[in-house]
Amino acid sequence: MTGTDPGELAEKERNHGLARSLFRVSLPRWRGGRYSLSKLFFNFYLLAMGSFVAIAFTADFVISTAQRGITDDYARRFMRGTITLIEDELARQPRSTWPHKIKQIDDKFSYRLGIVERITLDRTLTPYQVDKLDAGDIAIDHDGDIMYHRLGTSSQVLVVGPLASNRNPELKDRLPLELRLRLLTWSLTGLIFGIALWFWVRPVWRDLESLRQTARDLGDGDFEARSPPARSQLFSSLSETMNSMAERVQQLLATHRELSCGISHELRTPIARMRFALEMLAETDELAERQRLWAMMEDDLDELDHLIDTSLTYARFEREAPEPHFSSVRFAEWLTQEVDSVRLLGRKLSVTVDTGKLPENLNVDLDRKAMPYALRNLLRNAFKYASQQIRVSAEMIDDRILIHVDDDGIGIPPAEREHIFSAFTRLDRSRDRATGGYGLGLAIARRVLELHGGSATADAAPLGGARFTLCWKAHQ
Numbered sequence: 384m385t386g387t388d389p390g391e392l393a394e395k396e397r398n399h400g401l402a403r404s405l406f407r408v409s410l411p412r413w414r415g416g417r418y419s420l421s422k423l424f425f426n427f428y429l430l431a432m433g434s435f436v437a438i439a440f441t442a443d444f445v446i447s448t449a450q451r452g453i454t455d456d457y458a459r460r461f462m463r464g465t466i467t468l469i470e471d472e473l474a475r476q477p478r479s480t481w482p483h484k485i486k487q488i489d490d491k492f493s494y495r496l497g498i499v500e501r502i503t504l505d506r507t508l509t510p511y512q513v514d515k516l517d518a519g520d521i522a523i524d525h526d527g528d529i530m531y532h533r534l535g536t537s538s539q540v541l542v543v544g545p546l547a548s549n550r551n552p553e554l555k556d557r558l559p560l561e562l563r564l565r566l567l568t569w570s571l572t573g574l575i576f577g578i579a580l581w582f583w584v585r586p587v588w589r590d591l592e593s594l595r596q597t598a599r600d601l602g603d604g605d606f607e608a609r610s611p612p613a614r615s616q617l618f619s620s621l622s623e624t625m626n627s628m629a630e631r632v633q634q635l636l637a638t639h640r641e642l643s644c645g646i647s648h649e650l651r652t653p654i655a656r657m658r659f660a661l662e663m664l665a666e667t668d669e670l671a672e673r674q675r676l677w678a679m680m681e682d683d684l685d686e687l688d689h690l691i692d693t694s695l696t697y698a699r700f701e702r703e704a705p706e707p708h709f710s711s712v713r714f715a716e717w718l719t720q721e722v723d724s725v726r727l728l729g730r731k732l733s734v735t736v737d738t739g740k741l742p743e744n745l746n747v748d749l750d751r752k753a754m755p756y757a758l759r760n761l762l763r764n765a766f767k768y769a770s771q772q773i774r775v776s777a778e779m780i781d782d783r784i785l786i787h788v789d790d791d792g793i794g795i796p797p798a799e800r801e802h803i804f805s806a807f808t809r810l811d812r813s814r815d816r817a818t819g820g821y822g823l824g825l826a827i828a829r830r831v832l833e834l835h836g837g838s839a840t841a842d843a844a845p846l847g848g849a850r851f852t853l854c855w856k857a858h859q
Contacts, residue, residue, distance in 0.1 A: 424584050428577055435576070436569070458530070459521045466521065466532050466543060469496065473534060473541075481539065497542040504531065504540060516540065586614035594618065594625060606633040653683040696756070696827055707834045709748040714777070715741055718786065721755050722775050725762050733772040734762075740778040747784055747857050749835065757831035757839065760824035761788040761851045768792030774846060783837075784857045792848035800841040804829045828853070 469488060476484050481498055489496040505513065508531065512522040522531040529544035590613045600608035609626050613619040660676045660683075667673060715738040722736050765773045769790035776787045795803065804825050828851075829839040837855025844850035 424581060427584060428580055431580065432573055432576060458523060462530055462543065463521065466530070466541065469541060470532065470534055478537065478539075481534075485541075494544055495542075498534075498539050499542055501533065501538045501540050583615075587617060590615055590618040590622065594622065597625060597629075601629055601632070606636065650687070653687050656680075657683045696823075707750040707753065710751055711746045711748050712751065714738075714745045714747040714784070717747075718758075718775070718777055721758050722762065724755075725759050728763065729766050729769075729773060732766065732769050735772070735774050737774065737776040740776070742779060745779065749855075750831075753831045753834060757828040757853060758786065758788075760828045761839075761853070764788075764824055764851070765790040765792075765849075768848065770848075772846065779857065782857055783854055786853040787844075788851045789844035789846045790848040791844070791846040794843055794847065795841055795849045803841060804839065825851075 469485075472488065473481050473484060485496050485498050501516075504516070508516065508522055508524065512524070512531075516522040516531055516533055519533060523529070524531075529542065532541045532543070533539075534541055593611055593613075597608050597610040606629065609629060610622045613622040657680050660679050664673060664676045667676075718738060719736050722734060726734050762773070762775070765788050769792050772791055774787075774789045776789070778785050778787075825839070825841075832839045832853055832855055835855040837853065840852050840854070842850045842852065
């Protein structure tokens with residue numbers, strides 16, 4: 384491909400490889416959307432419905448067990464009168480005629496009646512039921528369908544039931560009818576639950592598909608891809624997080640590309656000058672000329688060192704904003720000391736500090752490590768372009784602190800005042816060795832102010848040149 388830098392192609396490939404490694408980790412390989420959706424639905428349906436049925440049957444068993452005693456007591460009270468009447472009728476007859484008499488009475492009832500010997504019930508009834516039987520009470524079997532009552536002090540026992548006998552078709556069909564009703568109820572419940580679950584799972588699946596497609600696009604190098612708004616609340620935060628991550632990765636890759644291109648461009652000039660100086664050094668024997676060339680190379684080495692340090696600082700701010708550590712300072716004294724620390728760099732320039740508009744003994748919270756970096760970068764920028772004087776002033780408007788750095792240079796055109804805060808951006812008139820730089824100082828100053836919740840701006844200065852302003856909310 385003609386006209387394409389091989390280094391740029393390699394850089395793009397590395398960026399794409401980084402993105403693929405970021406977005407393809409732990410991504411499930413779902414295939415066949417409809418089949419997978421059905422599988423997800425049925426798995427979830429069986430799990431949820433099975434759990435629901437198990438809980439329902441467990442609750443029904445617990446409730447039935449708890450109510451068994453209440454039901455048995457109610458049945459005793461209900462049948463006590465009938466059993467007493469049968470017992471009184473038998474008491475009027477000789478004991479030898481009881482079996483014949485009970486058959487006559489049995490024909491008049493819808494359930495069976497019978498007489499058995501007491502000793503035959505020891506294996507049929509529990510010890511608790513036997514005790515109730517011997518005490519003259521009514522004993523009910525475990526199923527609650529047969530009742531036993533001892534006839535006086537005799538060894539014979541009246542047996543009433545089973546209550547659901549062949550003589551009573553309504554009672555006989557009661558259990559199958561109840562079973563059919565339960566099956567119908569559970570079928571309707573399962574159907575309604577399945578329909579509701581389908582309408583819940585479908586948007587969830589669509590959100591999963593959207594997230595998967597977005598991750599695949601990002602992994603393939605399409606850094607503009609974003610996940611659409613989630614249809615379900617379950618994935619809304621995940622969708623926002625993925626989009627935020629995509630924007631962050633895109634920003635990091637852009638910063639990486641910007642730094643790589645910018646630094647490679649900036650390195651060419653001092654390296655070329657050093658190579659030229661070395662060639663000249665080898666061809667001259669004059670001491671003065673050799674010293675001049677050595678001084679030039681030392682300046683170039685200092686420039687390279689400053690470029691690396693500034694680039695690392697900018698990369699650190701771009702990679703992740705450091706946590707600011709605020710501390711209270713006496714603001715007027717702090718500002719004066721910071722200007723004095725770099726005043727010598729201004730050489731013959733007149734540098735003044737005006738804090739007269741500040742409240743007396745004003746204390747302000749700021750990051751004492753980051754904020755000086757921003758202020759010094761503005762001062763270094765002013766040193767490059769000022770003709771005779773630089774004025775640093777501060778004022779407080781409402782609850783915001785403003786620091787102005789004014790110079791009497793040629794100023795900045797209005798159309799370029801915002802653009803100069805971008806990294807590696809310099810105006811055409813600055814591209815010479817005297818007023819050079821790398822276009823990173825102002826970008827770093829803005830990042831520092833963003834850490835403080837403020838801003839860095841450029842405007843026209845009252846002195847006729849450029850005014851740079853740092854503004855942030857004061858926490859006194």
